[in-house]
Amino acid sequence: MGFGGISIWQLLIILVIIVLLFGTKRLRGIGTDLGSAIKGFRNSVKDPEETAEPAAPAVQPQQPQIKAEVKDSTPVSADQPKTPEQR
Secondary structure (H helix, E strand, O other): OOEOOEOHHHHHHHHHHHHHHHOHHHHHHHHHHHHHHHHHHHHHHOOHHHHOOOOOOOOOOOOOOOOOOOOOOOOOOOOOOOOHHHO
Protein backbone atom coordinates (compact mmCIF):
# COMPACT_ATOMS: atom_id res chain seq x y z
CA MET A 1 0.00 0.00 0.00
CA GLY A 2 1.41 3.37 -0.91
CA PHE A 3 0.65 6.97 -1.56
CA GLY A 4 -1.16 7.27 -4.88
CA GLY A 5 0.54 4.29 -6.47
CA ILE A 6 3.99 4.90 -4.91
CA SER A 7 5.24 2.09 -2.68
CA ILE A 8 7.15 2.57 0.58
CA TRP A 9 10.33 1.28 -1.11
CA GLN A 10 10.13 3.95 -3.79
CA LEU A 11 9.69 6.63 -1.11
CA LEU A 12 12.74 5.30 0.74
CA ILE A 13 14.84 5.39 -2.44
CA ILE A 14 13.75 8.98 -3.10
CA LEU A 15 14.60 9.91 0.51
CA VAL A 16 18.09 8.36 0.20
CA ILE A 17 18.72 10.27 -3.05
CA ILE A 18 17.63 13.55 -1.43
CA VAL A 19 19.91 12.96 1.57
CA LEU A 20 22.83 12.17 -0.75
CA LEU A 21 22.23 15.29 -2.84
CA PHE A 22 21.72 17.81 -0.05
CA GLY A 23 23.37 16.26 3.00
CA THR A 24 21.89 15.96 6.46
CA LYS A 25 23.24 19.32 7.65
CA ARG A 26 21.54 21.30 4.88
CA LEU A 27 18.30 19.31 5.30
CA ARG A 28 18.33 20.04 9.04
CA GLY A 29 18.79 23.77 8.31
CA ILE A 30 15.94 23.72 5.80
CA GLY A 31 13.71 21.98 8.34
CA THR A 32 14.60 24.50 11.05
CA ASP A 33 13.91 27.44 8.71
CA LEU A 34 10.62 25.92 7.59
CA GLY A 35 9.56 25.29 11.20
CA SER A 36 10.34 28.86 12.29
CA ALA A 37 8.47 30.22 9.27
CA ILE A 38 5.39 28.15 10.15
CA LYS A 39 5.62 29.27 13.78
CA GLY A 40 5.86 32.92 12.73
CA PHE A 41 2.86 32.50 10.43
CA ARG A 42 0.80 30.94 13.21
CA ASN A 43 1.71 33.75 15.61
CA SER A 44 0.71 36.38 13.06
CA VAL A 45 -2.64 34.68 12.40
CA LYS A 46 -3.56 34.46 16.10
CA ASP A 47 -5.83 37.02 17.67
CA PRO A 48 -3.78 40.16 18.44
CA GLU A 49 -5.24 40.34 21.96
CA GLU A 50 -3.76 36.94 22.81
CA THR A 51 -0.27 37.80 21.62
CA ALA A 52 -0.17 41.38 22.93
CA GLU A 53 2.16 41.94 25.85
CA PRO A 54 0.92 43.88 28.86
CA ALA A 55 1.47 47.58 28.45
CA ALA A 56 4.36 49.11 30.36
CA PRO A 57 3.54 51.92 32.79
CA ALA A 58 3.53 55.27 31.01
CA VAL A 59 5.48 57.12 33.69
CA GLN A 60 8.31 55.46 35.49
CA PRO A 61 9.56 56.92 38.75
CA GLN A 62 12.85 58.71 38.43
CA GLN A 63 15.62 58.47 40.95
CA PRO A 64 16.68 61.76 42.52
CA GLN A 65 19.78 63.20 40.93
CA ILE A 66 22.63 63.92 43.26
CA LYS A 67 24.63 67.01 42.43
CA ALA A 68 28.16 67.21 43.72
CA GLU A 69 29.25 70.59 44.99
CA VAL A 70 32.42 71.73 43.38
CA LYS A 71 34.42 74.15 45.47
CA ASP A 72 37.15 76.40 44.24
CA SER A 73 39.52 74.21 42.31
CA THR A 74 42.41 76.64 42.39
CA PRO A 75 45.57 74.69 43.17
CA VAL A 76 47.17 75.54 46.46
CA SER A 77 50.92 75.47 46.72
CA ALA A 78 52.62 74.14 49.84
CA ASP A 79 53.96 77.55 50.94
CA GLN A 80 50.56 79.30 50.82
CA PRO A 81 48.38 79.11 53.91
CA LYS A 82 45.05 77.36 53.37
CA THR A 83 41.87 79.31 53.86
CA PRO A 84 38.99 77.67 55.76
CA GLU A 85 37.20 77.03 52.45
CA GLN A 86 40.17 75.14 50.99
CA ARG A 87 40.63 72.79 53.95
